[in-house]
Amino acid sequence: MKDYVHGYSKRESERLADQADTLSGILHYDTQFPAGSKVLEAGCGVGAQTVFLAKNSPDAQITSIDISEDSLQHAQRLIKKEGIINVEFLQADIMDLPFAEESFDHIFICFFWSTLKTR
């Protein structure tokens, strides 16, 4: 994971959380997915945006993927702490997603940056 430009430090996790909280009014004020819809969150990181997504669309089913297992574990802990139940996490590379075509109705992607050498 060393090629990822921002890295995975504790400070970076805090930065992502601060960023999500600060910008939530801009990024999420009109983001509500319909009940029953399937949403892919690509590059969810530590779940900082996932919390807002899930709370704004409690009846949508959200699948949040990231390439970092550590970040996913952090995100899972956060979601559990918040009592959110409409999110599932999966480790996956956005360049090689393990889903069939048309698996999702919506995609949410935010502050995604990859310098991983995946090809």
Ligand SMILES: C[S@@+](CC[C@H](N)C(=O)[O-])C[C@H]1O[C@@H](n2cnc3c(N)ncnc32)[C@H](O)[C@@H]1O
């Ligand atoms: C800047 S963080 C943003 C996280 C989250 N979207 C947010 O706004 O808080 C970018 C995330 O993309 C993930 N990422 C980078 N390359 C990826 C790839 N090829 N496939 C999946 N996730 C990737 C990183 O592990 C990191 O968690």
